[in-house]
Amino acid sequence: MNKKVISIIVPCYNEEEMIPLFYDEINKISQTMDTVLFEFIFVNDGSKDGTLKKFKELANKDTRVKYYSFSRNFGKEAALYAGLVHAQGDYVAVMDVDLQDPPELLPEMYRLIREDGYDCIGTRRKDRAGEPVIRSFFARGFYKLINRISDTEIIDGARDFRLMSRQMVDAILSMTEYNRFSKGIFSWVGFETKYLEFENKERVAGQTTWSFWSLFKYSLDGIVAFSEVPLALASIVGFLTFGVALVLALFFAIRTLLFGNATSGWTSMVVIVLALGGIQLLSLGIIGNYLGKTFLETKRRPIYILKESSESNIFDKKGAEKNE
Missing domain, CATH: 1.10.287 (Helix Hairpins)
Structure with a gap:
């Protein structure tokens, strides 16, 4: 019997320090899950550091690694969408490279989605320990507000880290809107979802590119996208x-x-x-x-434009023709 394939999508922007650390961790987890195959899809969202170089090094030593590099910074939402477009797995996981999404949850997520019949296993933080007080206050306020004014429920503390069935991924890809708010899209498409809770973790290395202002603008995008x-x-x-x-x-x-x-x-x-x-x-x-x-x-502009990737001679319908 053919083994199932899990695609791991990892959007990155200026994450040169974190990429080797993340790869080591996710590679350890993949070795414990010998009943499935993996593909690692790294998306370079117009990084200015050595992120792309790290991708190439990983792709040279591990055939499971694929990378896609944008012509400029299009934002995390575009990077997530690009990863979903190119993922070939029977199941697709979305993860942040900063290791605040615990890779050790992946085996349990796969077990639940296979044995209990869920379409998606999501994750959420139990608390916001270690997060600045002001950011936590406004984050909680945002979730309370959007759940009051929107028909789409967005779970407080929910992370982008989740494992989804192919059917759910295809439903998400059918939503080709330019202004994307993935937390809302994941919920809007429906499908049966179970959330696993975990303790909040700090970044292992590097610095976050999400400032208070960028998070504020992102929250406004969510409100506009899912509420009138x-x-x-x-x-x-x-x-x-x-x-x-x-x-x-x-x-x-x-x-x-x-x-x-x-x-x-x-x-x-x-x-x-x-x-x-x-x-x-x-x-x-x-x-x-x-x-x-x-x-x-x-x-109707493209959500992203690819400059180069680990694959050649492929036309990306959502982006632009890749360099040969």
């Missing part, structure tokens, strides 16, 4: 503001008729005008964000 509530909220706020304006107009008119001295309300009027202007700009910003995402979708 902000648009409705802008309309509701506008309607309520209009109602308050009518009440205030009536109040000031009556006060002037009864007490005169209309100019005494100049300060309050300035405050009201500034408040209305702020609400209008906020509403326009919300609408503009949705409009901007729609504009990018209508351009």
